[in-house]
Amino acid sequence: xxxxxxxxxxxxxxFCSDVQxxxxxxxxxxxxxxxxxxxxxxxxGCAALVAHEFGEHPDTAVSRMGWVLDCIRRxxxxxxx
Numbered sequence: 595x596x597x598x599x600x601x602x603x604x605x606x607x608x609f610c611s612d613v614q615x616x617x618x619x620x621x622x623x624x625x626x627x628x629x630x631x632x633x634x635x636x637x638x639g640c641a642a643l644v645a646h647e648f649g650e651h652p653d654t655a656v657s658r659m660g661w662v663l664d665c666i667r668r669x670x671x672x673x674x675x
Contacts, residue, residue, distance in 0.1 A: 601666060603640070607631035609662045610643040624669035 595603075611627040613619065631640055648655045 601663075601670070603632070603637050604628050604666045604670065605659065605662050606637070606640040606644045607635075608666060609647070609659060610635060610640050615658070615661050619665060621669040624665050628666075628669075 607628040608624065608631065611631045613623070613627045617623070635643060644655075644659075647658075
């Protein structure tokens with residue numbers, strides 16, 4: 595799996611997690627949320643949930659995905675280098 599694809603899978607998993615932008619988040623909480631979402635839905639299930647949200651609520655999905663990508667890049671910065 596390429597680093598870019600792994601980043602996308604992680605972002606989709608965090609996107610469909612119960613974590614909110616108002617939560618106090620550290621790297622461990624972000625990684626745990628990603629892991630739980632992948633276990634619960636699988637990578638394809640996470641992608642399907644993201645697609646559904648973009649179809650139903652594109653206005654909020656775009657801003658959430660931007661926030662999610664920032665979180666993922668911060669939490670996995672050392673892993674992406």
